Amino acid sequence: MKGEALKGHLDLLLLAVVREGPLHGYAIIEELRRRSGGAFDLPEGTIYPALHRLERSKLLRSRWQSVGPRRRRRVYRLTRHGEAAFEEEKDQWRSFSGAMETVVA
Amino acid sequence: MKGEALKGHLDLLLLAVVREGPLHGYAIIEELRRRSGGAFDLPEGTIYPALHRLERSKLLRSRWQSVGPRRRRRVYRLTRHGEAAFEEEKDQWRSFSGAMETVVA
């Protein structure tokens, strides 16, 4: 998958995945890879800042979950805002990709 | 249309439009607006640098055309390289948008 293709669409992907149920960062990466059939194989350096950004803008909420005695992970879930944003971004994606198709076709 | 949505896909749009026949910058903007039903209404500051970039990388070629006594426009046409790049970028777009759909759906 080419580098910059994602730009501006990563948030939608993250919202889509987290929407199915609370997940931590690492699991989000795996789920994204799985669901896309390997097309989206994103490095942590892409995911974590994006998750922080989404949390800052209240579309995601996180809490620490401990796993084992000392280990923690940050589990993200969608907020109500996030749910709405997902729907909206999905619509925007659809109209964008529709427009792309009419031009490219 | 949201800001960063285009990122990484502008080249494909430009190649697609110029491919139908030689066009100058201004006409490309109009054609893009027309073909997309208004969705892509791009400022000159986006188009011209992109055209220059595509010409530098040999996907487009340009020549000056005079229109009227003093007026000039730069007319772009696709090179063979550009034709190949178009096909390739189109494939990449299709697989990208397919992957997006499977994740978002």
Add this chain to the structure above:
DNA sequence: TCTTGACACCTAGTTACACAATGCCTAGAA
């Protein structure tokens, strides 16, 4: 005549953002 708006091109600076590189720590397997 003067202005307005369409036509036509150009560029410097800013910003957003994905990504590469790297590091730290834990836990279980070899």
Add this chain to the structure above:
DNA sequence: TTCTAGGCATTGTGTAACTAGGTGTCAAGA
């Protein structure tokens, strides 16, 4: 013990679209 994978994080960088200007031609109308 050492290695590997899991898990989280930060920093720096490059790309590229956009903002905000600028130059100039030309026709129509006030």
